Amino acid sequence: MLSIATWNVNSIRVRLEQVLTWMRSHAPDVLALQELKSTDETFPIGAFSALGYQVAVSGQATYNGVAILSLKPLSDVVHGIPGYEDAQKRVLTVTLDDMRIICVYVPNGASVDSDKYQYKLQWFEHFLKYAEKTKKEYPKTVILGDYNIAPEDRDVHDPVLWQGQVLVSEKERACFKALLALGFQDTFRVLNPEENNYTWWDYRMNAFKRNMGLRLDHILATHAVMVRAKQCDVDKTPRTWERPSDHVPLVLQLDD
DNA sequence: ATGCCGCCCGTAGGGCGA
Numbered sequence: 001m002l003s004i005a006t007w008n009v010n011s012i013r014v015r016l017e018q019v020l021t022w023m024r025s026h027a028p029d030v031l032a033l034q035e036l037k038s039t040d041e042t043f044p045i046g047a048f049s050a051l052g053y054q055v056a057v058s059g060q061a062t063y064n065g066v067a068i069l070s071l072k073p074l075s076d077v078v079h080g081i082p083g084y085e086d087a088q089k090r091v092l093t094v095t096l097d098d099m100r101i102i103c104v105y106v107p108n109g110a111s112v113d114s115d116k117y118q119y120k121l122q123w124f125e126h127f128l129k130y131a132e133k134t135k136k137e138y139p140k141t142v143i144l145g146d147y148n149i150a151p152e153d154r155d156v157h158d159p160v161l162w163q164g165q166v167l168v169s170e171k172e173r174a175c176f177k178a179l180l181a182l183g184f185q186d187t188f189r190v191l192n193p194e195e196n197n198y199t200w201w202d203y204r205m206n207a208f209k210r211n212m213g214l215r216l217d218h219i220l221a222t223h224a225v226m227v228r229a230k231q232c233d234v235d236k237t238p239r240t241w242e243r244p245s246d247h248v249p250l251v252l253q254l255d256d
Numbered sequence: 257a258t259g260c261c262g263c264c265c266g267t268a269g270g271g272c273g274a
Binding site for chain 1: 262263273274
């Protein structure tokens with residue numbers, strides 16, 4: 001078994017002990033992290049190497065920042081989307097054996113009438129080209145992280161309330177569908193066709209207790225990976241801890 | 257609803273996230 005997980009931690013400095021606790025009990029082979037809000041210099045590499053993990057990190061002060069932790073050796077580390085200049089650190093790619101792994105933190109978009117929404121859509125066009133190119137070079141590709149898109153109405157606690165809003169809008173969903181059309185599969189949805197589950201709950205309004213959530217974090221995989229996929233599960237437990245991230249881990253299990 | 261909560265920077269309160 002190989003387990004591959006993703007978790008938007010909303011500040012690695014604040015969440016370090018929770019991440020370490022979770023890693024000790026789950027022992028993921030690979031953990032992709034988003035929203036580090038940490039520079040490369042302040043990222044706690046030593047804490048993860050002490051658990052036996054190799055670390056690749058693309059940090060940024062205050063906002064964004066992504067990392068990949070792996071028990072197996074990582075190689076061919078690529079920062080960002082090649083050919084697309086972006087000061088925001090949102091993409092990190094590594095190779096593990098013959099598998100390419102892309103950790104992604106898709107822009108939030110703020111609101112559909114904002115410049116940030118336009119940036120999100122434009123950014124995604126570049127990301128689509130990168131995903132397509134990567135899949136051609138690596139038949140076994142996994143893209144995991146915080147997509148900031150709820151793909152369908154069943155991924156939204158109140159689709160009527162959310163209709164047309166950022167994270168749910170048709171243009172954003174078209175971006176996600178374009179990724180699927182390239183040959184990537186939404187592992188959670190394929191393996192749990194009937195399950196309603198979310199990966200993010202707002203800090204406000206007691207949203208977690210009321211299960212007012214969205215499914216924003218995803219692990220996408222090409223067919224050559226999907227044939228090994230056994231389970232993909234949301235772990236809601238860390239959201240019950242003191243001072244949690246607003247996102248929870250998502251874990252994909254692959255047969256050997 | 258210019259709201260709610262949490263984090264960052266920096267030491268007040270605005271920017272940002274989702």
